[in-house]
């Protein structure tokens with residue numbers, strides 16, 4: 014009782030005495046009973062340094078190996094690799110209580126209203142999601158299939174010109190997914206496949222996803238944030254203005270187009286024209302669609318590049334997949350039913366999740382329980398997706414690439430080494446109201462692209478095996494780092510008879 018009274022009286026004074034505050038945080042605070050490295054629990058700096066060095070997924074995986082599934086990683090943040098964290102953190106609680114997105118990571122970008130990804134208020138997010146969801150409905154997806162197929166065919170045409178040599182697949186999958194998201198988003202391709210080059214805007218987008226990590230880290234230190242904003246060079250600000258203007262121009266051009274088109278902006282514009290929209294101005298739409306382009310391009314491209322890289326390192330698995338995709342027609346409906354193709358993609362997203370680290374959520378006022386641990390309101394909670402996906406407590410040979418663990422028989426045959434896998438630990442698109450809205454689009458793109466590429470080409474590892482990418486070595490800021498993935502690309506030979 015004496016300790017409680019003393020604590021209550023001393024807590025408000027602590028910020029003036031950093032040493033006392035650190036002692037309180039480590040030994041008496043509400044998270045002091047949790048396991049974790051002392052230095053990380055005492056100050057946020059080791060976490061932020063690890064993040065900025067791109068080492069966060071490795072460091073968190075190592076901390077979880079040492080301290081278990083629940084680790085205190087800053088004075089006020091706890092990280093989880095127990096699968097029940099997915100629903101405990103991401104599904105709304107009775108009474109509509111949400112663990113909201115942390116305002117440091119998800120605050121709006123300077124000069125723009127928040128879109129869907131960056132909205133932190135659950136009500137604002139739900140309204141925006143309802144607004145955008147017809148663009149991602151099953152009906153919309155059916156209308157989008159021919160658009161996706163046309164770009165995959167264009168990719169095949171371009172790759173045919175390179176066949177017979179070593180080809181780095183990374184830029185090609187990026188050109189593909191940017192052209193698709195441009196067309197599906199605003200009815201306008203970025204022309205990357207045509208020009209074999211990134212559109213200038215895309216380089217800026219890739220830098221933006223890195224900038225989010227630096228800006229978010231600085232937001233924890235208000236003076237540093239103010240200084241950083243003051244130090245941003247005029248060149249970068251100009252690039253940001255041009256970036257927004259480019260999207261505004263695309264949107265205005267699309268608003269002026271007549272007739273029905275299957276693109277996502279078209280769905281939203283249709284609502285606005287019927288007076289049933291949210292009355293978003295061009296800047297609001299620009300914010301929304303910039304996010305869709307960032308979230309929908311790099312992620313899918315990374316998954317495709319990773320799948321090819323993992324397959325060329327295992328000829329047997331590549332053989333099984335090639336036989337499967339060459340055995341029937343290649344449409345969205347047909348590829349949805351191909352068990353090995355789906356298993357390969359599931360396993361790729363487990364081993365190399367394009368979003369390897371999910372920025373934190375905040376426990377609501379009044380507190381909440383995650384994985385059986387009660388946490389006070391305001392505590393930050395996070396899921397290191399890559400570490401969760403590779404936890405040996407959830408998966409047999411968790412570091413290995415085994416599409417077989419996703420085949421239906423693995424879950425029913427007690428003899429299978431993967432029978433006891435906790436498959437629900439792997440959630441590359443996350444769960445709940447903030448689940449990826451583009452999940453079905455992503456699956457359609459990945460299945461059609463993989464099937465058509467492997468139907469057309471024989472793909473093998475480069476002769477110099479040292480060029481093969483090891484995904485567990487890749488750094489990550491918000492997204493997984495890009496490294497060249499060279500493969501030997503040969504046009505498939507049709508044998509007579």
Ligand code: HEM
Nearest residue numbers: 129130308309312313316368441442443447449450451455
């Ligand atoms: C393999 C491909 C993809 C993966 C692994 C992926 C993963 C994710 C994840 C983990 C989130 C949650 C991010 C967060 O809460 O911070 C997310 C959100 C989102 N994704 Fe995806 N994504 C993929 C493809 C796509 C595609 C193709 C689109 C659109 C064409 C898309 C659009 C979005 C949007 C708009 C959100 C925000 C949803 C919301 O907050 O309501 N994603 N995605």
